[in-house]
Amino acid sequence: MRTAIVTGAAGGIGEATAQDLARWGWRVFGFDLRAGESTLLPSDLAGFGGSVEPIRVDVTDRAAVEAAVAAVLATTGGTLDAVVANAGIRVAGVFEETPFAQIRRLFEVNLGGAMHVTRAALPALRATEGSRVVVVSSVGGLSALPGLAAYCGSKWAVEGWAESLAHELHPLGVGVAIVEPASVRTGLWDRGAVHGDPDGPYAPLVESVEVGDDRAWARALDPASVSATMVAVTEGRRGLRHPVGLTARARFAARGIVPAGVQRRIISRLTHQAPSMASPRNPDGVIIVTGCSSGFGLDITVELARRGRRVAATMRDLARRGPLDAALAEAGVADRVEVLRMDVTDPASIDEAFAQADRWVELAGDVGRIVGLVNNAGVVSVGPFEELPPAEVGRVIETNLLGTLAVTHAALPRMRPHGGRIVCVSSSSGFGGLPTWSAYAASKWGVEGFAESLAFEVGPHGIDVALVEPGAFPTGIWRDDSWHGYPGGPYAALAEAMADADRRAAELGGDPTVVARAVAGCFSGGLVGGRPWTRRPVGRGAWLRWAARGVVPFGIQRRIVARMLG
Ligand SMILES: NC(=O)c1ccc[n+]([C@@H]2O[C@H](COP(=O)([O-])OP(=O)(O)OC[C@H]3O[C@@H](n4cnc5c(N)ncnc54)[C@H](OP(=O)(O)O)[C@@H]3O)[C@@H](O)[C@H]2O)c1
Numbered sequence: 001m002r003t004a005i006v007t008g009a010a011g012g013i014g015e016a017t018a019q020d021l022a023r024w025g026w027r028v029f030g031f032d033l034r035a036g037e038s039t040l041l042p043s044d045l046a047g048f049g050g051s052v053e054p055i056r057v058d059v060t061d062r063a064a065v066e067a068a069v070a071a072v073l074a075t076t077g078g079t080l081d082a083v084v085a086n087a088g089i090r091v092a093g094v095f096e097e098t099p100f101a102q103i104r105r106l107f108e109v110n111l112g113g114a115m116h117v118t119r120a121a122l123p124a125l126r127a128t129e130g131s132r133v134v135v136v137s138s139v140g141g142l143s144a145l146p147g148l149a150a151y152c153g154s155k156w157a158v159e160g161w162a163e164s165l166a167h168e169l170h171p172l173g174v175g176v177a178i179v180e181p182a183s184v185r186t187g188l189w190d191r192g193a194v195h196g197d198p199d200g201p202y203a204p205l206v207e208s209v210e211v212g213d214d215r216a217w218a219r220a221l222d223p224a225s226v227s228a229t230m231v232a233v234t235e236g237r238r239g240l241r242h243p244v245g246l247t248a249r250a251r252f253a254a255r256g257i258v259p260a261g262v263q264r265r266i267i268s269r270l271t272h273q274a275p276s277m278a279s280p281r282n283p284d285g286v287i288i289v290t291g292c293s294s295g296f297g298l299d300i301t302v303e304l305a306r307r308g309r310r311v312a313a314t315m316r317d318l319a320r321r322g323p324l325d326a327a328l329a330e331a332g333v334a335d336r337v338e339v340l341r342m343d344v345t346d347p348a349s350i351d352e353a354f355a356q357a358d359r360w361v362e363l364a365g366d367v368g369r370i371v372g373l374v375n376n377a378g379v380v381s382v383g384p385f386e387e388l389p390p391a392e393v394g395r396v397i398e399t400n401l402l403g404t405l406a407v408t409h410a411a412l413p414r415m416r417p418h419g420g421r422i423v424c425v426s427s428s429s430g431f432g433g434l435p436t437w438s439a440y441a442a443s444k445w446g447v448e449g450f451a452e453s454l455a456f457e458v459g460p461h462g463i464d465v466a467l468v469e470p471g472a473f474p475t476g477i478w479r480d481d482s483w484h485g486y487p488g489g490p491y492a493a494l495a496e497a498m499a500d501a502d503r504r505a506a507e508l509g510g511d512p513t514v515v516a517r518a519v520a521g522c523f524s525g526g527l528v529g530g531r532p533w534t535r536r537p538v539g540r541g542a543w544l545r546w547a548a549r550g551v552v553p554f555g556i557q558r559r560i561v562a563r564m565l566g
Pocket residue numbers: 290291292293294295296297315316317320342343344345375376377378379399400403425426427428469470471472473474475476477478506509
């Protein structure tokens with residue numbers, strides 16, 4: 001009998017999928033916090049040959065997930081035909097007014113949960129012919145949506161991670177599928193109240209999300225109609241992405257074809273968002289930059305200062321400020337830059353840095369205001385997902401993705417009263433997954449979905465959000481200890497070929513200061529109607545991947561990558 005683990009199986013899409021798989025003869029293990037609450041009666045499955053066995057487990061608890069998967073494998077003799085990573089929560093409303101603990105929880109469930117169960121199951125999936133990983137994303141993983149900045153960030157992250165996984169697992173015979181349902185009538189909506197003050201600065205957004213939710217609920221799909229697709233992909237339907245419902249199919253078709261700015265205007269109109277205002281250039285305020293001890297962050301600081309901007313250059317370890325100080329002195333702009341300590345993974349240090357910025361306003365008035373933010377701090381850790389230490393995956397997600405969200409969360413109340421610009425240094429990895437890059441791709445896709453969605457809510461306050469996406473450039477990020485994996489392991493050949501390709505790409509990447517110029521350009525007069533582009537790939541590789549995204553079918557991209565890696 002074929003066996004599957006389905007997470008979030010006590011309700012909604014997970015429950016419908018578990019039951020339908022059982023009707024198709026599968027033995028299903030339903031992981032859920034509320035295991036046992038299913039409405040399914042054993043008699044419902046009489047005569048079908050399949051079963052659903054509930055197992056109580058919190059998908060955010062990695063050790064508990066590992067133990068639960070081990071218990072499943074003990075009963076199946078070590079084989080497993082499918083993992084359906086479905087558990088998810090939704091946090092809706094104003095990003096700035098949503099407690100950060102809830103945002104963190106959202107990522108732990110939607111991204112961390114999918115990662116934990118997949119990692120624990122991978123050895124068994126590899127050992128089972130024709131096995132599948134099915135990941136439930138959302139229409140919010142295909143396009144940005146207003147009032148759902150963190151939710152879209154989490155679903156985009158899942159998409160980038162799963163796309164990378166699809167490259168890695170295909171040669172080993174494990175298929176990967178992503179299902180993107182439009183609005184579905186499930187408990188996901190009941191539990192998620194809309195965050196935000198209905199009388200506060202974001203009142204129109206709060207109202208539009210509430211009205212939009214009511215409308216979406218009225219025409220939401222039945223979970224049973226999604227489970228038909230879920231069963232089909234679990235049973236082997238080909239293709240990576242499977243949008244379900246009209247809006248999801250439309251967003252899927254628009255990906256990569258309709259520019260982000262145009263999509264934003266259409267979605268804004270359809271969801272009745274307040275019109276966005278062009279962000280003022282604010283030449284006198286302060287631009288805060290993260291990760292300035294080296295690489296792009298250092299160059300960005302120097303370039304902004306050269307262009308006459310005041311910069312708060314932050315870094316997690318002030319003992320590493322020497323190269324920045326030297327570069328500023330050489331450019332003769334040291335007087336424009338204040339160096340502060342900020343570790344983007346440490347909330348206390350973020351608060352401290354912003355408290356310092358608040359003191360500048362007390363001392364200098366408008367000249368001390370924060371008018372710009374560059375989310376640049378980042379780390380790389382690559383390797384086959386199954387062999388990448390969980391702590392490394394956590395470090396990448398915490399720094400690149402949650403660090404960006406946390407610093408933006410702290411900056412927004414300081415910028416909203418007067419407007420400004422936020423630039424996120426993403427990556428060409430935010431355009432497409434690649435083998436061994438699953439954690440990093442998740443982090444950068446998450447930043448992309450978050451930034452694009454945030455633009456809806458901060459646009460009416462005169463804040464523009466831009467993404468700069470560099471290809472590979474030779475900076476300090478390429479450390480020898482960035483590569484992980486077992487030399488004799490099942491992914492060894494792929495990982496080695498990929499590591500060689502990465503090193504070559506970084507060496508050939510050219511002068512990294514072009515990235516600094518692209519970022520600094522976002523704070524200049526503006527490019528489109530006085531505003532920065534939403535996306536700005538930098539480097540040939542980045543432009544190529546940007547052009548391929550959503551246009552070249554994933555199957556073809558996978559074959560090209562496989563051929564290039566030999
Ligand atoms: N280089 C590339 O090929 C490339 C391509 C695409 C995108 N990117 C992105 O560009 C950004 C900058 O990278 P880079 O290439 O300039 O690499 P880099 O030279 O290693 O710079 C990364 C910076 O981030 C800092 N950082 C790391 N963890 C931090 C934390 N927890 N809190 C605060 N700062 C932290 C590092 O500080 P420490 O010195 O303390 O480690 C360093 O200053 C990253 O977001 C990266 O993902 C790079």
